[in-house]
Amino acid sequence: MSALIELASFNKKFADTSVLTDIDLRVSEGEVVVILGPSGCGKSTLLRCLNGLELGHSGTFTFDGQLLPANADWRRVRQQIGMVFQSYHLFPHMTVLQNVLLGPLQVQKRDAREARQQAEALLARVGLAERANAYPRELSGGQQQRIAIVRALCMNPKVMLFDEVTAALDPEMVKEVLEVILDLAQGGMTMLIVTHEVAFARAVADRILFMDRGRIAEQNDPETFFSAPQTARAQQFLERFSYVENMPKRKAS
Amino acid sequence: MASSGLELLWASAPQLLTGAGRTLGISALAILFSSIGGLLYGVLRSLGKRWLDVPLRIYLELFRAIPVLVWLYLFFFGLPIFFGVSLPAFWCAVLVLSLWGASEIGEVVRGALRSIPRGQREAGLAIGLGLGQLYGRVLLPQALKRLTPPVINVCTRLLKTSSLAVLIGVVDITKVGQQIIERTYESVLIYGFLFVFFFIVCYPLSAASRVLERRWNHA
Numbered sequence A: 001m002s003a004l005i006e007l008a009s010f011n012k013k014f015a016d017t018s019v020l021t022d023i024d025l026r027v028s029e030g031e032v033v034v035i036l037g038p039s040g041c042g043k044s045t046l047l048r049c050l051n052g053l054e055l056g057h058s059g060t061f062t063f064d065g066q067l068l069p070a071n072a073d074w075r076r077v078r079q080q081i082g083m084v085f086q087s088y089h090l091f092p093h094m095t096v097l098q099n100v101l102l103g104p105l106q107v108q109k110r111d112a113r114e115a116r117q118q119a120e121a122l123l124a125r126v127g128l129a130e131r132a133n134a135y136p137r138e139l140s141g142g143q144q145q146r147i148a149i150v151r152a153l154c155m156n157p158k159v160m161l162f163d164e165v166t167a168a169l170d171p172e173m174v175k176e177v178l179e180v181i182l183d184l185a186q187g188g189m190t191m192l193i194v195t196h197e198v199a200f201a202r203a204v205a206d207r208i209l210f211m212d213r214g215r216i217a218e219q220n221d222p223e224t225f226f227s228a229p230q231t232a233r234a235q236q237f238l239e240r241f242s243y244v245e246n247m248p249k250r251k252a253s
Numbered sequence B: 001m002a003s004s005g006l007e008l009l010w011a012s013a014p015q016l017l018t019g020a021g022r023t024l025g026i027s028a029l030a031i032l033f034s035s036i037g038g039l040l041y042g043v044l045r046s047l048g049k050r051w052l053d054v055p056l057r058i059y060l061e062l063f064r065a066i067p068v069l070v071w072l073y074l075f076f077f078g079l080p081i082f083f084g085v086s087l088p089a090f091w092c093a094v095l096v097l098s099l100w101g102a103s104e105i106g107e108v109v110r111g112a113l114r115s116i117p118r119g120q121r122e123a124g125l126a127i128g129l130g131l132g133q134l135y136g137r138v139l140l141p142q143a144l145k146r147l148t149p150p151v152i153n154v155c156t157r158l159l160k161t162s163s164l165a166v167l168i169g170v171v172d173i174t175k176v177g178q179q180i181i182e183r184t185y186e187s188v189l190i191y192g193f194l195f196v197f198f199f200i201v202c203y204p205l206s207a208a209s210r211v212l213e214r215r216w217n218h219a
Helices: A043-050 A074-078 A096-107 A113-126 A140-152 A171-186 A198-204 A222-228 A232-243 B001-012 B013-046 B050-065 B068-082 B089-114 B118-127 B133-170 B172-186 B187-218
Strands: A004-016 A016-026 A032-036 A058-063 A082-086 A157-161 A190-194 A207-212 A216-220
Touching: A004 A190, A016 A043, A016 A190, A016 A198, A016 A216, A032 A074, A032 B001, A043 A190, A058 B013, A074 A082, A074 A216, A074 B118, A082 A140, A096 A113, A096 A140, A096 B133, A113 A140, A140 A157, A140 A171, A140 A216, A171 A190, A198 A222, A207 A222, A207 A232, A216 A222, A216 A232, A232 B050, B001 B187, B013 B050, B013 B089, B013 B133, B013 B172, B013 B187, B050 B089, B068 B089, B068 B133, B089 B133, B118 B133, B133 B172, B133 B187, B172 B187
Parallel strands: A032 A190, A032 A207, A082 A157, A157 A190
Antiparallel strands: A004 A016, A004 A058, A207 A216
């Protein structure tokens, strides 16, 4: 398989602080990579570097066989790399359909009827066909996030980036969003997913990337990573999750 | 008195209308240019580029710190001396009011753009929007609600401040009033008329701004 995304000795700094250090990463077409790690380890920054919202300081970023320098045509790249954010960021002054069609019509200049058909098909796929003319404020968080996914998908991207897309949702809405992502994985979409949902990571990932302090500390297939983490940091990280999941019942006084 | 007062106003109507036309003309042009300039200023400031911010801040602080009247004198008497350019008083007033108004509206636009969550900009960029599309389709439409009421207030201030143009010789409605008073000594009547004139022009604007503010705050 050819690498769709390739980072080599990639570094990123904010002021003098190193946020990403010597990142080497290859993601093949159709691969689902889940990025885990403690807060502030650089997971989100890594995703944001992949569509030019942040720029690296050194190292190389190759996308689909093309080397992308800092002054690359990011507008073109972004059309092929969909991104979904933690807080959805739907455009509040537009209806659902307008949100979804803004990119296809204004950026890609596609035929209105064809784009609309695709938008409606995608909305149906995430179970929101009836809400096409609603405004974001009329929708629940889970619905808004599914629309945000459709907005990215309607550009026909080669890769989808998910930045903690369930972190802002009420627990009962997490499922509906994760199911959409799972469905995309089944369909062969290449994805990089930053999440705190460990069980979901295990279910969806082809590979787990564990980051710590701006470095890739460990990467492995999910079974190996969760059953036998190689680094002490990863062990600690997983222990905290299993502690929450297996929390003992408080003794009645 | 009452009938002779009305008769005087009636007799002076052509003169008053010309003056009113000039006042409204200066104000309308200044509002138009201020809005265009203010929009440009606000967008440029929101880009966060240092080389743009420095000159724009200097411009802003100059128009904040120096009274409009002084600017009027500076342009009216200074331009011919320093640059050999002499503008008619009417256009000089339009220019100074526009520059002042643009700094005021510009700050309103900048504030409104800043109040939009950063995620909106990123979501727009992430689907490949260019800067023009990002502002035209995503950021400015959202800012419009927040900036309309305060911009209307700037407009009423422009209208009122336009009366300073008298001091560089524009025969606007205030000046016409003074001329009639010098001829007839009917100061109460004429100033009363000016009072009503400005109130009738400005009040609907400020009322509209209040209504919009209330309606949009609830939406």
